[in-house]
Amino acid sequence: MVKFSIxxxxxxxxxxxxxxxxxxxxxxxxxxxxxxxQANTVLGSPFGESPxxxxxxxxxxxxxxxxxxxxxxxxxxxxxxxxxxxxxSFEMFFADVYEEDGGRTA
Numbered sequence: 842m843v844k845f846s847i848x849x850x851x852x853x854x855x856x857x858x859x860x861x862x863x864x865x866x867x868x869x870x871x872x873x874x875x876x877x878x879q880a881n882t883v884l885g886s887p888f889g890e891s892p893x894x895x896x897x898x899x900x901x902x903x904x905x906x907x908x909x910x911x912x913x914x915x916x917x918x919x920x921x922x923x924x925x926x927x928x929x930s931f932e933m934f935f936a937d938v939y940e941e942d943g944g945r946t947a
Contacts, residue, residue: 842876842938843904845911847923849895849931861925862895868919869899872910876900900938907935 852858869878877900883893901907910916923931 843901843907844936844938845899845901845907845933846936847897847931847933848893849897849926850892850929851894852930858894858926861922865919865922866897868915868922869897871915872899872919873913873915874901874906874910876902904935 849858849862866878866880869875879898879900881896881898883891883896885891901910911920
């Protein structure tokens with residue numbers, strides 16, 4: 842399994858961000874082959890305040906399926922919605938997911 846993660850920094854204009862973010866979530870839900878979507882609101886960090894406001898993780902069976910989904914019409918439309926946010930206001934990355942159940946190392 843792989844995931845596509847987006848870390849959103851704290852916005853200056855919360856209302857404008859939330860409008861874009863909610864539209865973006867609706868578009869993510871239309872993307873093909875999404876196994877799971879996990880939307881998080883950041884509460885803080887062990888060091889106090891976090892620079893992040895929200896984290897979105899979208900899971901796929903494998904990297905090829907992730908790419909196909911991102912290149913789909915719905916994926917492209919979702920990417921267009923992200924471009925409405927200020928440059929530098931979010932970070933994106935892909936990751937392999939190794940532990941799916943239990944969270945214990947043998």
